[in-house]
Amino acid sequence: MAERRAEISRKTNETSVSVRVDIDGKGTSKISTGVGFFDHMLDQLARHSLIDMEIEVKGDLHIDDHHTVEDTGIAIGQAIAKALGDRRGITRYASLDLAMDETMTKAAVDISGRPFLVWNVAFSAPKIGTFDTELVREFFQALAQNAGITLHILNHYGANNHHIAETCFKAVARVLRAATEIDPRQADRVPSTKGMLA
Numbered sequence: 800m801a802e803r804r805a806e807i808s809r810k811t812n813e814t815s816v817s818v819r820v821d822i823d824g825k826g827t828s829k830i831s832t833g834v835g836f837f838d839h840m841l842d843q844l845a846r847h848s849l850i851d852m853e854i855e856v857k858g859d860l861h862i863d864d865h866h867t868v869e870d871t872g873i874a875i876g877q878a879i880a881k882a883l884g885d886r887r888g889i890t891r892y893a894s895l896d897l898a899m900d901e902t903m904t905k906a907a908v909d910i911s912g913r914p915f916l917v918w919n920v921a922f923s924a925p926k927i928g929t930f931d932t933e934l935v936r937e938f939f940q941a942l943a944q945n946a947g948i949t950l951h952i953l954n955h956y957g958a959n960n961h962h963i964a965e966t967c968f969k970a971v972a973r974v975l976r977a978a979t980e981i982d983p984r985q986a987d988r989v990p991s992t993k994g995m996l997a
Protein backbone atom coordinates (compact mmCIF):
# COMPACT_ATOMS: atom_id res chain seq x y z
CA MET A 800 0.00 0.00 0.00
CA ALA A 801 1.47 3.34 -1.07
CA GLU A 802 1.62 6.10 1.48
CA ARG A 803 -1.32 8.43 1.22
CA ARG A 804 0.34 11.69 2.14
CA ALA A 805 0.50 15.06 0.44
CA GLU A 806 1.61 18.60 0.91
CA ILE A 807 0.14 21.73 -0.66
CA SER A 808 1.48 25.27 -0.50
CA ARG A 809 -0.68 28.00 -1.89
CA LYS A 810 0.09 31.70 -1.93
CA THR A 811 -2.09 34.52 -3.18
CA ASN A 812 -2.25 38.24 -2.43
CA GLU A 813 -4.80 37.38 0.28
CA THR A 814 -3.35 34.33 2.01
CA SER A 815 -0.38 32.06 2.32
CA VAL A 816 -1.43 28.52 3.18
CA SER A 817 0.57 25.36 3.76
CA VAL A 818 -1.12 22.04 4.43
CA ARG A 819 0.22 18.55 4.99
CA VAL A 820 -2.06 15.54 5.33
CA ASP A 821 -1.60 11.86 6.02
CA ILE A 822 -4.82 9.99 5.28
CA ASP A 823 -3.62 6.95 7.23
CA GLY A 824 -2.67 8.92 10.31
CA LYS A 825 -3.81 8.98 13.91
CA GLY A 826 -5.69 12.27 13.84
CA THR A 827 -2.87 14.37 15.19
CA SER A 828 -2.90 18.01 14.22
CA LYS A 829 -0.83 21.14 14.36
CA ILE A 830 -3.05 23.99 13.28
CA SER A 831 -2.54 27.71 13.17
CA THR A 832 -4.83 29.84 11.01
CA GLY A 833 -5.00 32.93 13.20
CA VAL A 834 -8.75 32.29 13.68
CA GLY A 835 -9.36 30.64 17.04
CA PHE A 836 -12.75 29.12 16.40
CA PHE A 837 -11.64 27.80 13.00
CA ASP A 838 -8.55 26.19 14.57
CA HIS A 839 -10.88 24.46 17.05
CA MET A 840 -13.03 23.13 14.17
CA LEU A 841 -10.00 21.93 12.15
CA ASP A 842 -8.70 20.15 15.24
CA GLN A 843 -11.98 18.24 15.32
CA LEU A 844 -11.72 17.48 11.61
CA ALA A 845 -8.28 15.92 12.05
CA ARG A 846 -9.04 14.16 15.32
CA HIS A 847 -12.20 12.42 14.11
CA SER A 848 -11.09 11.66 10.53
CA LEU A 849 -7.79 10.20 11.82
CA ILE A 850 -6.18 12.21 9.02
CA ASP A 851 -3.02 13.84 10.39
CA MET A 852 -3.03 17.53 9.50
CA GLU A 853 -0.44 20.25 9.69
CA ILE A 854 -1.94 23.55 8.67
CA GLU A 855 -0.31 26.94 8.73
CA VAL A 856 -2.07 29.99 7.36
CA LYS A 857 -1.23 33.66 7.24
CA GLY A 858 -4.25 35.49 5.90
CA ASP A 859 -5.58 39.02 5.55
CA LEU A 860 -7.47 38.90 8.85
CA HIS A 861 -7.45 42.70 9.02
CA ILE A 862 -10.20 42.49 6.36
CA ASP A 863 -12.12 39.54 7.80
CA ASP A 864 -11.79 35.74 8.10
CA HIS A 865 -13.31 34.95 4.72
CA HIS A 866 -10.18 34.49 2.57
CA THR A 867 -8.40 32.59 5.33
CA VAL A 868 -11.25 30.10 5.79
CA GLU A 869 -11.95 29.61 2.09
CA ASP A 870 -8.30 29.24 1.07
CA THR A 871 -7.65 26.79 3.89
CA GLY A 872 -10.59 24.72 2.60
CA ILE A 873 -9.13 24.83 -0.92
CA ALA A 874 -5.70 23.69 0.26
CA ILE A 875 -7.02 20.89 2.51
CA GLY A 876 -9.20 19.71 -0.38
CA GLN A 877 -6.27 19.74 -2.81
CA ALA A 878 -4.07 17.91 -0.30
CA ILE A 879 -6.68 15.20 0.27
CA ALA A 880 -7.20 14.75 -3.49
CA LYS A 881 -3.45 14.49 -4.06
CA ALA A 882 -2.97 12.05 -1.17
CA LEU A 883 -5.79 9.81 -2.41
CA GLY A 884 -4.17 9.56 -5.86
CA ASP A 885 -6.27 7.34 -8.15
CA ARG A 886 -8.52 6.44 -5.17
CA ARG A 887 -7.74 2.77 -5.54
CA GLY A 888 -9.17 0.51 -2.84
CA ILE A 889 -11.22 3.11 -1.03
CA THR A 890 -14.60 2.36 0.56
CA ARG A 891 -15.90 5.42 -1.32
CA TYR A 892 -19.30 5.95 0.38
CA ALA A 893 -20.19 6.77 3.98
CA SER A 894 -22.90 8.54 5.93
CA LEU A 895 -23.53 9.21 9.57
CA ASP A 896 -25.87 11.03 11.93
CA LEU A 897 -23.83 12.68 14.65
CA ALA A 898 -25.30 13.81 17.96
CA MET A 899 -23.86 16.42 20.27
CA ASP A 900 -26.02 17.44 23.21
CA GLU A 901 -29.22 18.92 21.69
CA THR A 902 -27.89 18.95 18.10
CA MET A 903 -28.08 16.27 15.39
CA THR A 904 -26.31 16.57 12.04
CA LYS A 905 -25.98 14.18 9.12
CA ALA A 906 -23.05 14.02 6.71
CA ALA A 907 -22.94 11.82 3.62
CA VAL A 908 -19.97 11.56 1.27
CA ASP A 909 -19.11 10.00 -2.05
CA ILE A 910 -15.37 10.17 -2.79
CA SER A 911 -16.43 10.33 -6.39
CA GLY A 912 -14.21 12.75 -8.29
CA ARG A 913 -17.45 14.73 -8.75
CA PRO A 914 -17.33 17.90 -6.66
CA PHE A 915 -20.69 18.82 -5.19
CA LEU A 916 -21.87 20.31 -1.91
CA VAL A 917 -25.44 20.08 -0.68
CA TRP A 918 -25.72 22.36 2.35
CA ASN A 919 -28.84 22.16 4.43
CA VAL A 920 -27.78 23.90 7.61
CA ALA A 921 -29.17 27.11 9.07
CA PHE A 922 -27.61 29.10 11.88
CA SER A 923 -29.79 31.25 14.11
CA ALA A 924 -27.09 33.89 14.65
CA PRO A 925 -24.60 35.54 12.27
CA LYS A 926 -21.65 35.02 14.64
CA ILE A 927 -20.15 32.44 16.97
CA GLY A 928 -17.99 34.73 19.11
CA THR A 929 -16.20 36.72 16.41
CA PHE A 930 -16.55 34.00 13.75
CA ASP A 931 -19.03 34.50 10.90
CA THR A 932 -21.33 31.46 10.80
CA GLU A 933 -21.73 31.77 7.01
CA LEU A 934 -18.05 30.82 6.66
CA VAL A 935 -18.81 27.24 7.71
CA ARG A 936 -20.55 26.70 4.37
CA GLU A 937 -17.72 28.48 2.53
CA PHE A 938 -15.22 26.07 4.07
CA PHE A 939 -17.13 22.93 3.08
CA GLN A 940 -17.81 24.29 -0.42
CA ALA A 941 -14.07 24.82 -0.94
CA LEU A 942 -13.27 21.42 0.56
CA ALA A 943 -15.78 19.50 -1.59
CA GLN A 944 -14.80 21.34 -4.76
CA ASN A 945 -11.07 20.80 -4.34
CA ALA A 946 -11.09 17.29 -2.86
CA GLY A 947 -13.35 16.15 -5.71
CA ILE A 948 -16.02 14.74 -3.42
CA THR A 949 -19.80 14.87 -3.25
CA LEU A 950 -20.68 16.05 0.24
CA HIS A 951 -24.12 16.47 1.79
CA ILE A 952 -24.52 18.09 5.20
CA LEU A 953 -27.92 18.27 6.86
CA ASN A 954 -28.61 19.66 10.30
CA HIS A 955 -31.70 17.85 11.59
CA TYR A 956 -32.06 20.10 14.64
CA GLY A 957 -30.08 22.00 17.24
CA ALA A 958 -30.22 25.18 19.27
CA ASN A 959 -26.62 26.16 19.96
CA ASN A 960 -24.68 27.52 16.97
CA HIS A 961 -21.31 26.33 18.29
CA HIS A 962 -22.76 22.82 18.47
CA ILE A 963 -24.31 23.08 15.00
CA ALA A 964 -20.96 24.10 13.47
CA GLU A 965 -19.02 21.53 15.48
CA THR A 966 -21.33 18.65 14.50
CA CYS A 967 -20.80 19.57 10.83
CA PHE A 968 -17.02 19.24 11.23
CA LYS A 969 -17.22 16.07 13.34
CA ALA A 970 -19.74 14.36 11.07
CA VAL A 971 -17.70 15.19 7.97
CA ALA A 972 -14.58 13.95 9.75
CA ARG A 973 -16.19 10.60 10.53
CA VAL A 974 -17.52 10.04 7.02
CA LEU A 975 -14.17 11.01 5.50
CA ARG A 976 -12.51 8.47 7.76
CA ALA A 977 -14.93 5.71 6.73
CA ALA A 978 -15.00 6.52 3.00
CA THR A 979 -11.22 6.85 2.59
CA GLU A 980 -10.59 3.61 4.50
CA ILE A 981 -9.22 0.81 2.33
CA ASP A 982 -11.86 -1.85 1.67
CA PRO A 983 -9.97 -5.15 1.94
CA ARG A 984 -12.41 -6.87 -0.44
CA GLN A 985 -11.46 -4.53 -3.27
CA ALA A 986 -8.11 -3.15 -2.19
CA ASP A 987 -6.59 -3.37 -5.69
CA ARG A 988 -9.52 -1.87 -7.53
CA VAL A 989 -10.90 1.59 -8.12
CA PRO A 990 -14.48 1.26 -6.81
CA SER A 991 -16.31 2.42 -9.94
CA THR A 992 -17.74 0.61 -12.95
CA LYS A 993 -16.10 3.37 -15.00
CA GLY A 994 -12.73 2.22 -13.70
CA MET A 995 -11.74 5.68 -12.52
CA LEU A 996 -12.67 8.19 -9.79
CA ALA A 997 -9.93 10.79 -9.77
Ligand SMILES: [Mn+2]
Nearest residue numbers: 839961962965
Ligand atom coordinates in the same frame (compact mmCIF):
# COMPACT_ATOMS: atom_id res chain seq x y z
MN1 LIG B 1 -16.49 23.08 20.81
